[in-house]
Amino acid sequence: xxxxxxxxxxxxxxxxxxxxxxxxxxxxxxxxxxxxxxxxxxxxxxxxxxxxxxxxxxxxxxxxxxxxxxxxxxxxxxxxxxxxxxxxxxxxxxxxxxxxxxxxxxxxxxxxxxxxxxxxxxxxxxxxxxxxxxxxxxxxxxxxxxxxxxxxxxxxxxxxxxxxxxxxxxxxxxxxxxxxxxxxxxxxxxxxxxxxxxxxxxxxxxxxxxxxxxxxxxxxxxxxxxxxxxxxxxxxxxxxxxxxxxxxxxxxxxxxxxxxxxxxxxxxxxxxxxxxxxxxxxxxxxxxxxxxxxxxxxxxxxxxxxxxxxxxxxxxxxxxxxxxxxxxxxxxxxxxxxxxxxxxxxxxxxxxxxxxxxxxxxxxxxxxxxxxxxxxxxxxxxxxxxxxxxxxxxxxxxxxxxxxxxxxxxxxxxxxxxxxxxxxxxx
Amino acid sequence: xxxxxxxxxxxxxxxxxxxxxxxxxxxxxxxxxxxxxxxxxxxxxxxxxxxxxxxxxxxxxxxxxxxxxxxxxxxxxxxxxxxxxxxxxxxxxxxxxxxxxxxxxxxxxxxxxxxxxxxxxxxxxxxxxxxxxxxxxxxxxxxxxxxxxxxxxxxxxxxxxxxxxxxxxxxxxxxxxxxxxxxxxxxxxxxxxxxxxxxxxxxxxxxxxxxxxxxxxxxxxxxxxxxxxxxxxxxxxxxxxxxxxxxxxxxxxxxxxxxxxxxxxxxxxxxxxxxxxxxxxxxxxxxxxxxxxxxxxxxxxxxxxxxxxxxxxxxxxxxxxxxxxxxxxxxxxxxxxxxxxxxxxxxxxxxxxxxxxxxxxxxxxxxxxxxxxxxxxxxxxxxxxxxxxxxxxxxxxxxxxxxxxxxxxxxxxxxxxxxxxxxxxxx
Numbered sequence: 001x002x003x004x005x006x007x008x009x010x011x012x013x014x015x016x017x018x019x020x021x022x023x024x025x026x027x028x029x030x031x032x033x034x035x036x037x038x039x040x041x042x043x044x045x046x047x048x049x050x051x052x053x054x055x056x057x058x059x060x061x062x063x064x065x066x067x068x069x070x071x072x073x074x075x076x077x078x079x080x081x082x083x084x085x086x087x088x089x090x091x092x093x094x095x096x097x098x099x100x101x102x103x104x105x106x107x108x109x110x111x112x113x114x115x116x117x118x119x120x121x122x123x124x125x126x127x128x129x130x131x132x133x134x135x136x137x138x139x140x141x142x143x144x145x146x147x148x149x150x151x152x153x154x155x156x157x158x159x160x161x162x163x164x165x166x167x168x169x170x171x172x173x174x175x176x177x178x179x180x181x182x183x184x185x186x187x188x189x190x191x192x193x194x195x196x197x198x199x200x201x202x203x204x205x206x207x208x209x210x211x212x213x214x215x216x217x218x219x220x221x222x223x224x225x226x227x228x229x230x231x232x233x234x235x236x237x238x239x240x241x242x243x244x245x246x247x248x249x250x251x252x253x254x255x256x257x258x259x260x261x262x263x264x265x266x267x268x269x270x271x272x273x274x275x276x277x278x279x280x281x282x283x284x285x286x287x288x289x290x291x292x293x294x295x296x297x298x299x300x301x302x303x304x305x306x307x308x309x310x311x312x313x314x315x316x317x318x319x320x321x322x323x324x325x326x327x328x329x330x331x332x333x334x335x336x337x338x339x340x341x342x343x344x345x346x347x348x349x350x351x352x353x354x355x356x357x358x359x360x361x362x363x364x365x366x367x368x369x370x371x372x373x374x375x376x377x378x379x380x381x382x383x384x385x386x387x388x389x390x391x392x393x394x395x396x397x398x399x400x401x402x403x404x405x406x407x408x409x410x411x412x413x414x415x416x417x418x419x420x421x422x423x424x425x426x427x
Numbered sequence: 428x429x430x431x432x433x434x435x436x437x438x439x440x441x442x443x444x445x446x447x448x449x450x451x452x453x454x455x456x457x458x459x460x461x462x463x464x465x466x467x468x469x470x471x472x473x474x475x476x477x478x479x480x481x482x483x484x485x486x487x488x489x490x491x492x493x494x495x496x497x498x499x500x501x502x503x504x505x506x507x508x509x510x511x512x513x514x515x516x517x518x519x520x521x522x523x524x525x526x527x528x529x530x531x532x533x534x535x536x537x538x539x540x541x542x543x544x545x546x547x548x549x550x551x552x553x554x555x556x557x558x559x560x561x562x563x564x565x566x567x568x569x570x571x572x573x574x575x576x577x578x579x580x581x582x583x584x585x586x587x588x589x590x591x592x593x594x595x596x597x598x599x600x601x602x603x604x605x606x607x608x609x610x611x612x613x614x615x616x617x618x619x620x621x622x623x624x625x626x627x628x629x630x631x632x633x634x635x636x637x638x639x640x641x642x643x644x645x646x647x648x649x650x651x652x653x654x655x656x657x658x659x660x661x662x663x664x665x666x667x668x669x670x671x672x673x674x675x676x677x678x679x680x681x682x683x684x685x686x687x688x689x690x691x692x693x694x695x696x697x698x699x700x701x702x703x704x705x706x707x708x709x710x711x712x713x714x715x716x717x718x719x720x721x722x723x724x725x726x727x728x729x730x731x732x733x734x735x736x737x738x739x740x741x742x743x744x745x746x747x748x749x750x751x752x753x754x755x756x757x758x759x760x761x762x763x764x765x766x767x768x769x770x771x772x773x774x775x776x777x778x779x780x781x782x783x784x785x786x787x788x789x790x791x792x793x794x795x796x797x798x799x800x801x802x803x804x805x806x807x808x809x810x811x812x813x814x815x816x817x818x819x820x821x822x823x824x825x826x827x828x829x830x831x832x833x834x835x836x837x838x839x840x841x842x843x844x845x846x847x848x849x850x851x852x853x854x
Contacts, residue, residue: 073484094664146522
């Protein structure tokens with residue numbers, strides 16, 4: 001990892017002293033020309049001569065009206081109804097790593113329910129000494145933790161199994177968000193109910209269920225439940241939004257989003273998995289030979305270039321270009337991301353904005369110069385387990401074409417000479 | 428610092444195995460009682476029998492309607508008009524460290540202006556080889572960085588000089604927010620304009636100015652300008668909100684918020700400070716002897732208990748109680764926070780949710796048991812320079828009672844036996 005950090009710093013320095021300086025010439029020429037001719041500089045503008053608006057402090061703030069297209073979007077043909085629907089984070093328009101709740105992807109199975117804090121109850125029962133019921137106020141009395149984690153739907157990128165279909169990073173990779181959660185470790189609540197966390201955990205599971213009509217029940221092995229699962233009530237500092245499980249949801253770091261049960265009402269300690277609908281008919285992985293495998297909870301290392309991309313074309317012509325994207329791994333921390341401009345024939349190591357953190361989004365940048373020729377842009381993530389993000393061909397050799405979930409293949413954008421980009425397959 | 432980390436982990440373990448276990452008895456009794464009698468558990472609730480709402484993906488998401496009081500608030504008598512106004516972050520209701528933009532405090536001097544990306548220009552001129560004008564699209568072509576920083580108004584807690592006045596952490600300490608910024612280092616843009624960052628910086632300053640009518644011009648010494656100042660266009664991943672300087676603001680880590688010029692339009696390299704209105708008649712510190720001192724840019728180490736507090740009283744009675752708050756330093760990272768229940772006579776070391784990061788908010792927790800007796804709650808922050816947050820008495824010895832800015836005194840909340848809290852002074 002330190003080798004990689006050196007590489008990253010090294011390539012950045014080379015960029016600042018060499019590549020950017022070269023590109024900077026062109027940039028300087030074009031912007032310096034604007035200085036004398038541009039009325040936005042030579043004339044006093046209206047916004048410098050009048051008061052702007054006051055801020056209505058009695059209302060929760062919203063984005064600038066000029067950013068009206070940076071919103072979640074759905075794909076109408078993908079789900080039957082808005083109450084059994086999914087929408088996608090506008091990752092092509094975001095930067096950094098935090099996802100604001102207001103544009104964070106959301107999936108529900110029977111609609112987002114309206115559940116007041118005063119009406120909230122969480123029951124822990126089954127193989128425990130003392131079955132307990134917690135109110136929201138009870139939960140606030142236990143020691144809390146804060147962690148930034150990504151939440152990715154198992155079906156993210158799922159349409160790509162059958163070929164390049166959805167044209168935009170928001171739609172191919174936008175079933176993901178990354179927030180700072182505040183909550184109580186599930187371990188603490190299980191101990192409160194008298195479960196012996198130091199005892200024999202063999203065969204022990206928890207079955208978790210939401211308060212909505214779908215209930216969305218899932219089984220989680222006890223080792224994971226005691227490791228890092230949170231019963232969370234805040235995201236990015238504030239209360240969970242209604243569609244994210246207000247007032248309380250489960251956070252299952254690194255594992256598929258369907259396990260992050262919203263409006264969580266019940267946690268039962270069992271002596272085996274329940275084999276619920278949500279883990280048998282759904283959320284299993286069809287293989288090339290027609291059989292399916294289950295219990296594939298962890299989201300493997302993955303990445304995507306968010307800009308340039310089909311919804312974020314290059315508009316500034318040749319010269320300095322920032323290629324950027326996101327990488328993540330459900331098994332650890334991202335420690336390297338490579339970017340290819342030629343569909344995987346050659347690779348350059350990208351700069352990570354910060355050292356990768358466990359089970360959280362990592363932002364990468366490749367600061368480069370574009371000569372205007374066509375690019376087949378790809379990114380390839382690696383995590384600290386040594387895992388390398390696979391190609392689509394490698395995945396299909398095992399999984400075939402009929403899977404839905406857990407597609408973490410390398411994504412390809414064809415960037416044309418006019419700067420427009422398209423979702424394509426590399427043969 | 429490692430000593431402190433050990434202390435923190437140690438006290439947490441003691442809490443989990445000792446203090447909480449003791450308190451847990453009471454908690455278990457009360458919540459177990461709810462299990463059989465509570466119709467919220469025994470009866471199937473409406474939200475489990477019907478579809479919830481679909482999510483309107485065409486609109487930016489808002490908080491739950493049940494969180495309508497978690498908003499910025501202003502103090503009507505404090506400023507003359509909404510276009511020359513300030514509003515306060517609801518820190519009493521938040522947890523974790525990230526502040527969502529929609530409730531992040533905001534101060535403007537002539538209103539929040541409406542400035543489109545296409546109309547945006549930034550000029551860098553003065554003592555540079557090549558004066559340059561950058562469009563928004565130009566800025567996006569330079570290498571970006573991501574950092575979480577707090578922004579605190581120099582006047583935060585300013586009313587406390589004259590005594591305990593505003594009753595609530597939102598009003599005494601809410602002129603602060605903490606966001607993940609994405610932007611271009613100012614150093615990069617100065618180098619682009621041909622400023623010799625490796626040359627003699629003695630006496631060199633930058634004068635920075637916004638595009639609004641107030642222009643809010645401020646002088647910044649070149650050493651700081653080249654150190655960590657960002658020309659930023661994203662906060663928490665998305666575009667800056669209008670009231671936070673859309674589309675581009677300056678980020679001056681650790682230094683008073685007035686320097687974080689919004690809608691930044693001009694950066695002039697000068698051979699001295701401008702001594703503008705905003706740094707002579709304002710943003711200087713009156714001392715006890717009636718003179719004033721200036722250039723007090725850095726925000727010293729500070730902390731406040733956010734809950735319990737006047738707007739967040741204790742409602743659950745005696746037993747386990749989470750005391751939590753925020754700590755920060757403009758000169759480095761927080762490495763320890765102590766909490767007192769008796770007005771500073773005795774102190775307990777709080778648990779930091781994460782190791783402190785430079786110039787960013789740190790969340791602290793004291794997981795304790797409350798016997799119902801009156802408390803004089805205080806918190807005391809320390810940073811990695813060795814600085815310890817002072818008492819109000821210590822500050823007044825130097826600054827007197829007539830200052831406005833840079834009040835980083837220890838705050839006291841009187842918590843009564845009924846759980847209600849009040850802003851008080853400790854004599």
